[in-house]
Amino acid sequence: MRTIQFREALREAMSEEMRRDERVFLMGEEVAEYNGAYKVSQGMLDEFGAKRVIDTPIAELGFAGIGVGAAANGLKPIIEFMTFNFSLVAIDQVINSAAKMMSMSGGQYSCPIVFRGPTGNAGMLSSQHSQNFENWYANCPGLKVVVPSNPYDAKGLLKASIRDEDPVIFMESELMYGDKGEVPEEEYLIPIGVADVKREGEDVTIVSFGKMMKVALAAAEELAKENISVEVVDLRTVRPIDFETVLKSVKKTNRVVVVEEAWPLASISSEIAYNVQRNAFDYLDAPVVRVTCMDVPLPYAPTLIEASLPNVARTVKAIKEVMYQKA
Amino acid sequence: MAVTKDAKEKKATKVQAETKFSKETYMRWYEMMVLMRKFEEKAGQLYGQQKIKGFCHLYIGQEACAAGAITALTKDDKWITAYRDHAHPLGLGTSPNAVMAELFAKATGCSKGKGGSMHIFDKEVNFIGGHGIVGGQVPLGAGIAFAEKYSGTKNLCICYMGDGAVRQGALHEAFNMAMLWKLPVIFVVENNGYAMGTSVQRTSNVHDLYKIGLGYDMPSEPVNGMRCEDIHEAVARAAERARNGEGPTFLEFKTYRYKGHSMSDPAKYRTKEELEEYRNQDPIESVRYTILENKYATEEELQAIDDKVKAQVQESVEFAENSPYPDPSELFTDIYVQKDYPYIME
Ligand SMILES: Cc1ncc(C[n+]2csc(CCOP(=O)(O)OP(=O)(O)O)c2C)c(N)n1
Ligand SMILES: [Mg+2]
Numbered sequence: 001m002r003t004i005q006f007r008e009a010l011r012e013a014m015s016e017e018m019r020r021d022e023r024v025f026l027m028g029e030e031v032a033e034y035n036g037a038y039k040v041s042q043g044m045l046d047e048f049g050a051k052r053v054i055d056t057p058i059a060e061l062g063f064a065g066i067g068v069g070a071a072a073n074g075l076k077p078i079i080e081f082m083t084f085n086f087s088l089v090a091i092d093q094v095i096n097s098a099a100k101m102m103s104m105s106g107g108q109y110s111c112p113i114v115f116r117g118p119t120g121n122a123g124m125l126s127s128q129h130s131q132n133f134e135n136w137y138a139n140c141p142g143l144k145v146v147v148p149s150n151p152y153d154a155k156g157l158l159k160a161s162i163r164d165e166d167p168v169i170f171m172e173s174e175l176m177y178g179d180k181g182e183v184p185e186e187e188y189l190i191p192i193g194v195a196d197v198k199r200e201g202e203d204v205t206i207v208s209f210g211k212m213m214k215v216a217l218a219a220a221e222e223l224a225k226e227n228i229s230v231e232v233v234d235l236r237t238v239r240p241i242d243f244e245t246v247l248k249s250v251k252k253t254n255r256v257v258v259v260e261e262a263w264p265l266a267s268i269s270s271e272i273a274y275n276v277q278r279n280a281f282d283y284l285d286a287p288v289v290r291v292t293c294m295d296v297p298l299p300y301a302p303t304l305i306e307a308s309l310p311n312v313a314r315t316v317k318a319i320k321e322v323m324y325q326k327a
Numbered sequence: 328m329a330v331t332k333d334a335k336e337k338k339a340t341k342v343q344a345e346t347k348f349s350k351e352t353y354m355r356w357y358e359m360m361v362l363m364r365k366f367e368e369k370a371g372q373l374y375g376q377q378k379i380k381g382f383c384h385l386y387i388g389q390e391a392c393a394a395g396a397i398t399a400l401t402k403d404d405k406w407i408t409a410y411r412d413h414a415h416p417l418g419l420g421t422s423p424n425a426v427m428a429e430l431f432a433k434a435t436g437c438s439k440g441k442g443g444s445m446h447i448f449d450k451e452v453n454f455i456g457g458h459g460i461v462g463g464q465v466p467l468g469a470g471i472a473f474a475e476k477y478s479g480t481k482n483l484c485i486c487y488m489g490d491g492a493v494r495q496g497a498l499h500e501a502f503n504m505a506m507l508w509k510l511p512v513i514f515v516v517e518n519n520g521y522a523m524g525t526s527v528q529r530t531s532n533v534h535d536l537y538k539i540g541l542g543y544d545m546p547s548e549p550v551n552g553m554r555c556e557d558i559h560e561a562v563a564r565a566a567e568r569a570r571n572g573e574g575p576t577f578l579e580f581k582t583y584r585y586k587g588h589s590m591s592d593p594a595k596y597r598t599k600e601e602l603e604e605y606r607n608q609d610p611i612e613s614v615r616y617t618i619l620e621n622k623y624a625t626e627e628e629l630q631a632i633d634d635k636v637k638a639q640v641q642e643s644v645e646f647a648e649n650s651p652y653p654d655p656s657e658l659f660t661d662i663y664v665q666k667d668y669p670y671i672m673e
Contacts, residue, residue, distance in 0.1 A: 029523070029525070030523055030524055030525065033524065033525075033529075033596070034523065034524035034525070034596065037523070055525060055529060057491070057494035057522075057525070057530035057531060058461045058462065058491040058492065058494055058495060058522055058530075059494045059495055059496065061495075061496050062496060085459075085460070086460065086461075088460075089460065089462075089495070089496075089497075123380065123381060124380040124381035124432060124443060125381050125382060125443070125445075126381065126441070126442055126443045126445060126446055126459070127441075127442075127446075128445070128446075128458075128459035128460055129382070129445075129459055264671045264673075265671055289673070290673070294658060294659075294670075295670040295671040295672070296658055296659060296662050296670070297662065299440070299441035299442075299653075299657075299658070300381060300432050300438075300440060300441055300442055300443030300446070301432040301433075301434075301440035301441065301443075301652050301653045301657075302380075302432060302652065303652040303653055303654070303655055304440070304441065304653055304655065304657060304658050306655070307655035307658045308658055
């Protein structure tokens with residue numbers, strides 16, 4: 001099968017959907033003439049023209065709201081945030097407008113819109129540029145939140161998100177845009193809300209999503225050398241969460257570690273831990289353990305970043321902890 | 328900064344020798360701007376060598392915007408800007424060592440290696456950052472001014488932003504309240520023509536950015552951002568209004584960044600000719616010319632300043648190189664004032 005970059009997979013998803021449906025358009029900072037801050041939309045202005053690939057001023061609150069209004073009135077906008085750190089300028093329109101349109105109107109108006117862009121740390125960018133809001137958006141009823149971990153998933157999930165009739169937050173990563181993976185030429189969609197077992201195993205389950213899937217898979221590989229068999233569940237969507245797949249795995253392995261890049265309090269890992277203890281308590285051989293970013297703003301210095309972010313070593317240690325093995 | 332004879336002659340036709348400002352002011356501008364320029368050139372080099380990481384935005388070309396304002400204000404006035412923030416504190420007197428060490432992410436940096444290039448802060452010189460969210464510092468600038476007014480001081484806040492920031496809603500809300508409450512703030516847009524790859528012309532029908540202030544009845548004017556003299560005078564006028572309780576001013580400094588937006592931007596969206604047009608009005612060359620014309624200093628004396636600054640910048644690099652990274656235990660410091668805050672640890 002051919003391999004393409006993550007950014008190309010996203011571009012193909014958007015372009016295919018735009019060819020298929022006139023109502024779909026892309027709007028955001030530097031998406032058109034500059035071909036995207038991270039070159040995700042490269043060439044799209046040439047193909048679709050300035051009517052459908054639209055550069056905006058730096059005015060996130062305004063263009064997010066314009067997207068929501070357009071969606072309520074029959075279009076299918078893709079709104080790109082240069083990064084999700086800047087989505088906070090626009091969050092009022094996402095939470096108070098997009099997520100509420102259906103409910104407030106008693107189902108008269110829907111809001112089929114995708115807000116997409118990179119989330120999380122991307123190296124030494126300091127605290128304002130290194131944040132994960134997956135759990136913030138996932139907390140809000142009315143939204144769906146998708147966080148793909150490889151090019152194949154990214155393409156199928158983005159196509160499904162664009163076709164979805166509800167507002168979708170679609171979160172990528174600067175550090176993954178160059179990642180390559182197998183993506184078929186033929187069209188496919190991946191349904192929102194379905195987790196994927198990325199590696200089968202017997203002894204312990206790692207639940208993760210997005211960029212942290214790399215850490216999870218690397219830790220599983222590492223532990224295989226010590227004959228510890230790790231099953232890795234990629235949530236792919238954090239609202240809704242596919243608890244069924246998580247529980248099925250936990251009932252098999254009886255032990256679970258959650259790896260997440262966000263801050264720990266009220267995170268996706270908290271939710272997984274709650275759900276597992278609530279629905280698989282009798283299957284657990286050890287308390288649920290999580291590996292998250294430390295409970296601090298992410299600073300600039302590499303020594304501090306290293307001390308804060310989830311990594312393979314901490315994940316391996318967590319797995320040994322749930323297996324009651326010495327690290 | 329040797330001026331070739333050719334360039335000098337070219338300039339002679341354009342720039343009138345100045346007498347309005349003192350020799351001391353010119354010499355200050357010169358040294359300040361040479362420091363900013365050489366520091367940034369070095370930072371650019373070091374970024375290429377991966378000694379400096381992350382996002383790094385250079386101020387080369389815009390030096391007069393900071394220098395001209397520094398001589399017009401007092402040391403108790405407060406400063407705030409966006410992420411293109413190395414030069415303002417250098418001009419205000421922050422040690423190049425502390426700024427360079429911050430770029431190197433070292434514990435001896437002015438933000439202890441926690442902020443990096445985009446978050447230079449120095450309380451000693453009243454420089455309140457260094458902010459990374461475009462437009463985010465505009466209400467903060469108004470708030471800093473609010474505190475001065477509230478406390479009954481005569482100080483003001485000078486709040487810088489890029490041309491991209493003026494399209495943010497936060498600016499419009501802050502402008503309105505700053506004017507309504509007559510806050511002692513000078514809003515400055517450093518209009519360098521572009522926000523990343525987007526020219527000012529592509530972001531609005533209002534291309535004269537100073538006119539944005541007029542919608543709030545705020546005294547507003549365009550200023551030649553390549554000339555320290557014009558900037559000093561405009562800021563001095565705005566400062567007088569602020570100190571007299573007449574409220575904010577909005578100044579549009581028309582300037583240019585010689586380099587790309589950040590180190591990763593090849594700046595293909597603009598022409599060589601456009602860059603040349605501004606290089607021909609280079610603020611350092613222009614101050615240098617006036618100094619020589621008026622015999623405020625000789626070529627040799629200016630050369631001595633260049634050499635001194637060069638050594639200072641070199642020293643800052645050595646200082647940064649030889650400083651340690653922050654210890655991992657620093658991760659849990661400087662987040663709350665409360666010393667025993669109970670962080671979630673697992
Ligand atoms: C709210 C927000 N949106 C987007 C960005 C990404 N971004 C960083 S700098 C920049 C361009 C800003 O240009 P301008 O205000 O003209 O300042 P200059 O870089 O020219 O000094 C953009 C879009 C950001 N930091 N914050
Ligand atoms: Mg600009």
